[in-house]
Amino acid sequence: MRTILNKKLTFWLLLSLPAFLLVLGWWQGRIDSMDMLHPTGEWSARLMIIAMALSPLVSLLGAKPWLNWLVARRRAFGVAAFGYALLHLIFYLIDMGNLDDILAEWMAPGIWTGWAAFGLMLPLALTSNDRSMRWLKAGWKRLQRLVYPAAILTLLHWIWVHNSYAGALVHFVPLGLLVLARFLKKPLSQMKPLGV
């Protein structure tokens, strides 16, 4: 049982469960295309936030078995975040239904930020495999840092498309604090020998 639970495939299936339930609901006509937008976008943001929170957590808390377990699955979180973003985009296109309407609103602050975030996530997802890591060497890490501007664009997209801060900040403030704490931690721990 434990080995099945620890299989990477099991984890991929777990992450795709919300997508499966949402698409099923849409297929059966219980959920409008329009109402697919918020949950798919929110899942994408959540998974992105988890993937990004792991290394600050490791640097703040040190190596912990549960953290290692999650870090081993970071790629799954990241790729799933892209998968939900893709689903979000597909349902946006289905809901809009025609190119004219899409072009008419692309420059709205809540819309272009979404397109841009997706554009940044695309190369990240495409290079989330061992082969690309070997091929890009040190450049891989630099490339993956695009997740920071992607996260900021996602946050702005969320705030502006809803014209409200609450939902977006509830998700992104904890991540912001973690990233900030990680950067603050370095000089503090360097000061420690002096302070003692």
Added chain:
Amino acid sequence: MRKLIPLAIAAAAIAVLPSAPASATGAIKCKPTPQSSWKTQEVLKAKLVKEGWTVRKSKVDGGCYEVYGTTPEGDRVEAYFHPVTLEKLYVARRGEVLFRKQGY
């Protein structure tokens, strides 16, 4: 100090969470009016279609009628109407406010 940082973060995160208002769905609110005085959503839809709107979906939100559709000018928007007077109160395109009646 090292142990304090994660604690401080946890405390800050917990402090931030409940500050988000629970009822943040409605872009605007209509003063409560007895449901018996409300016109139906069908009446609103018929009125809008007559004015050149395309209505894709409507529901009650914040005590107003909320409509998703396309304006006679061809903008795909989210609009709010008063359930009694059917007056247009608020129009937004993807969060960008195009119209807001004074006082709302």
